[in-house]
Amino acid sequence: MQVSPAFVSSDDLYLFNTGQLFRAYRTFGAHPMEYGGSRGVRFVAWAPHAREVAVVGDFSDWGRGDRSRSLSLEQVGTTGVWVGFGPGLTEGARYKYEITGERGERVLKSDPFAFQCELRPHTASIVTSLEGYEWQDGDWMQRRKVHAPYDRPMLIYEVHLGSWRMDAAEQFRDYERLAYELVDYVCEMGYTHIEVLPLTEHPLDRSWGYQATGYYAATSRYGPADGLKKLVERAHQRGIGVLLDWVCGHFCKDEHGLRRFDGTPLFEHTDSRRAEKPLWGTLAFDYGKPQVLSFLLSNALFWLDVYHIDGLRVDAVASMLDLNFDKPESMRTVNRYGGTEDIEALHFLRKLNETVFLYYPESLMMAEDSSSYPAVTSPTYLGGLGFNYKWNMGWMNDMLRYMETDPADRSACHSLITFSMHYAYSENYVLPLSHDEVVHGKKSLLNKMPGSYEEKFANLRLFYGYWMTHPGKKLLFMGGEFGQFDEWKDAEGLDWGLLRYPLHDSMRRYVRELNRIYTRHPALWEGDHVPGGFEWIDVNNAEQCMLSFQRKARNRRGAVVAVCNFARTGYSSYRIGVASPGAYRLLLNSDLADYGGSGAAVPERVEALNIAMHGKPCSIEIPVPALSVLLWEPQEEATGAD
Template sequence: MIDPKEVADPQVLDRLAAGGFDDPFAVLGPHRRGRLRHVTAYDPGAAEMAAVVAGKAHGLAPVAGYPGLFHGKVPGAKPYLLRGRREGQEWLVEDAYRFGPVLGQIDEYLLGEGTHRRLWQALGAHMTVHEGVAGTHFAVWAPNARRVSLIGDFNAWDGRRHVMRRRGATGVWEIFMPGLGEGTAYKYEILGADGGLHQKADPVGFGAQHPPATASVVRDISGYGWSDGGWMGTRAEAQRLDRPISIYEVHLGSWRRKDGGRPISYREAAVELVEYARDMGFTHIELLPISEYPFDGSWGYQPVGLFAPTIRFGPPHEFRDLVNAAHKAGLGVILDWVPGHFPTDPHGLARFDGTALYEHADPREGFHQDWNTLIYNYGRAEVMNYLTANALYWLKEYHVDGLRVDAVASMLYRDYSRAEGEWVPNKDGGRENYEAIAMLQDMNRLTYGEEPGIMTVAEESTSYPKVSRPVHDGGLGFGFKWNMGWMNDTLDYIKREPIHRKHHHHQMTFGLHYAFSENFILPISHDEVVHGKGSMLGKMPGGEWEKFANLRAYYGFMWGHPGKKLLFMGQEFAQGAEWNHDAEIDWACLGNPLHYGMQALVRDLNRLYAATPALYARDCDGSGFQWIEANDADASVYAWIRRGNPGDPEVVVACNFTPIERPAYRLGFPQPGPWREALNTDAESYGGGGRGNLGRVEARPGESHGQPAHAAVVLPPLSAVIFIKDDGTTA
């Protein structure tokens, strides 16, 4: 037995044995006393302990009064292993406390300042070779913790065994664990400032267990063999404002199910989803959040692991397989990103170190009443760093092409969904959240600055100005904004019985008053087909033929309208039922010719859109749009011109939102001559009645609707017809 005083102050040993000591490296591991090396080891599961050097064991004596604590002299300077014994069992392990720090001074400085742009390269779990030994380096930010330990199966989830090293004023704790690697489940056990013990998943962990299990998992995210150089080299061109962008929004968990009900995997999606989206003519796939989340019913919008692709569909490299395959097929990949809030699950960020660390302490600033979630403290430099670095992480590590930021309105306004007295004004007494605004601006500056050619998209439902304008121009810096006003107005119109539409005619035209104030995406998203809202087909009035005709006409209106396009899965073939995240979308309905026809229409709309510069080149420029007829409420007819760059054939779009055929509707055209009927939503191949203009019309000189030419066109009931100027070369 060793007298405790020969090892350390007994008060320190008391705290060490109780798991309350925050500087274990001061006691444990090797320490020189004069010319001799002394080793102290702590393993509550051991009855005997020895240090093994070059195959020779040097016994360590137990320290009196402290079971599991051993101390002794170990000659030489060569590395040693610890051999423990108990009741006939023996084990040989590296001593984590014989290794020095891993984080360098630059990391320490940037972490302390809250400006580490590569935060994920410093924090989290990294497989590495340190001081000649393979293992994993763990680092976590918990500045107010009294003690932080690494726990897992490797130490019986015992927080006394591997207390981490505090890195000065940074608030970061780290430890190198020799021998641990890929697939190791772990958490951090934190003795909080509040005196409580908290078992937390890694905020910067790259992997997680399958829910409902809640531990983080060591994942090696280095060394992936990307083969998407062709796409990456041309991405900036493909994602410009003047390029066609048509987005297929997907919830991977319910796009397609396999083997009796399991969700499709990343690797299966790399084949099936990519092939389908390409065949349908979409330019991008947008995935509902894949950052790890505990509750399936949140669809990913309440994440706990912002740096971990959810294990539901496979490990990180397999998610890369999906992105790589999409790129090789010429498709971009956009991720929904959620920096607005996080859930209160005990293994997550809530009161992470026993204090309101990531969130505001005051619930008037830190709690979302609508979603029962917590709001990030954007004014804290380290929290801003955590979020902006996470945005960059997905772009750099996974070659993602864009981020669609969820619920931006809830971030911009301190009084969002709050009654008077339930919110805290900003320093000027106003409702704008200056700190959140600064975070979004910083995120956009960082991502566009470091990854040219990417896009960021704001889901923002208010009239906040300059959302998609550069930060240097006073904007938020997003590339695009969802046009929620257009969506709400047009859906409200199209769900009405046609006889009433004339009284709401300008709901379909109002969006053009502000269509070019932002770089807009026209979204028919998952939010429009859940929570009792029904499917897109279900919103349409009338009997079966009218429902399908209405929806076909609406899609024609949407693809002819200025703005990039977004459609949620299942709506491309007019799924009849509301979306259910627990089951795959209703692929079986494609056996019905009407659903199959709707799918064919969306495919053709996408292809026509991509092949016709007038339909996309000036999506965000008012010079590319001109009304022909905006006021014929009695007939519920709308018509307009779309223009591209000089030399591009002009396009005329005409819509009839009544079930009455207009067999000879006099319509102005910007040029006389032949105009090809490029698409008619009433075509028989789409499930329509086959009424139309026999493929072309001849516009004659003579003013109509303020245009220099006119033609008598057939506008089928509940239809959209698209004409393209025939320059003699178009088939």
């Protein structure tokens, strides 16, 4: 059907081509509508170097045979944008773009803006409307605008939906079933957020979604789009935020995807040295093209707009910042100033955060960044990247290295568990124990721990206790809460059968109690980003592998004293300094028999005496079991919540 020049807004086309169309998904792609008195589907595609663009599908035998049945698109002036209207087409129609390149070569491409794709291994796009869902999460959406995340508890449960629970190979739970099973479990365990590995459509299960083809299509592995909306909605109804891993650093090379979309490097850089990501066998986006900026910025807002996602964890930021990240010498390049920073990527990341916070100031924008690039969580107007959180990869690497060391040798590497406090307030940090640490031969968290079977559990309980009381928000990958013994097997469900064994079930109950204590005691999260929220009591006892410190809430609203023993030697009497006299109540003992510990006696209440210790006017004398963490609360400051 012939279309008029007004079929697509000239303003939208201008904004798209200048990198300023922030809701491009409303213009581009396939949209059911009425035009010229007929119901059908409008198609809009960006292919500036194409000689011809057509839409093919079941309705045209995919361009085979009589080509007159294909829908030819028309280019709007010199904008590089092609448009057309297919009368009689309806939702559910499968389609692709047939693109003829400058030299006459034809290729079939999935729609970069498609809202739904076929289940792999099929690759067609599907005409889908995302309108009409009646959201029932209004209270949450209003409430999240009021409470800033910095002085709130944040316990994130990281999930790969396909392998959280699985009935059999490739028999995934669908979104709607997960809306009940997963959300109820997260609530039972006391988490505040779910973070989902990428849900953008991807061809290979084993990429876990990090190598995408359909950036606007929620993967069909787990059912239709409304099912994902139900999952997010029910999480919100239960008071749980939902975060999504978002991959804007690279995309896969599959023929039907973004690679050489119109016969030329379009979404990727024209310089192959800049485009190639040899570490992953993928291609980097070209952030210097304004249309690519419109595509990516719109995609970030799309997940917040359409699916009510509460924030994005931006993957592989370090690989975006450095032009030569993990590249051989032959592929190394420099920027226009002779340096190796990717100036266009830096501009994109700043623009990303400015755009998201313009429309959703309450969002969580988290950088998964292993680099030492400064000011990642500083505002862009101060020269920062503008994220509000950064994963603390340094803390994670140091702590895992320390915990994997046999307790007999830990005194020689004591600084690994104390160094993080030198930079703990340089950024707003999340302390991640993520999927990346339990795959590719790295072993599970439990199996990283040294010692006997029982000592592995004791070490992991101790590790979790220190992690929970260290400044910074928290993230734990699924299975860590019950001590998954094997590393994560992405093609199988978690080893839920382990809960039949006492130590694994005890670990799950311990983590649940630790989560409960964390969320109910403001001292453990109100001061995460200010130095006044943390104070060492004894930081230098390397010989005994002991640490003690205090977390403090604002306005004297509570305090928690933590005592961590990383050695195999326990003590029947150990004195530490405290700030005030009076009674101290035991909040947590990781060595309780109920948690799988030895059950060594530790009193529920001790009295602080006027005996100076560790620079404090008073002190308490307590037993400290081996490989344990004890948490104490001044009695007069008890919250009453327990």
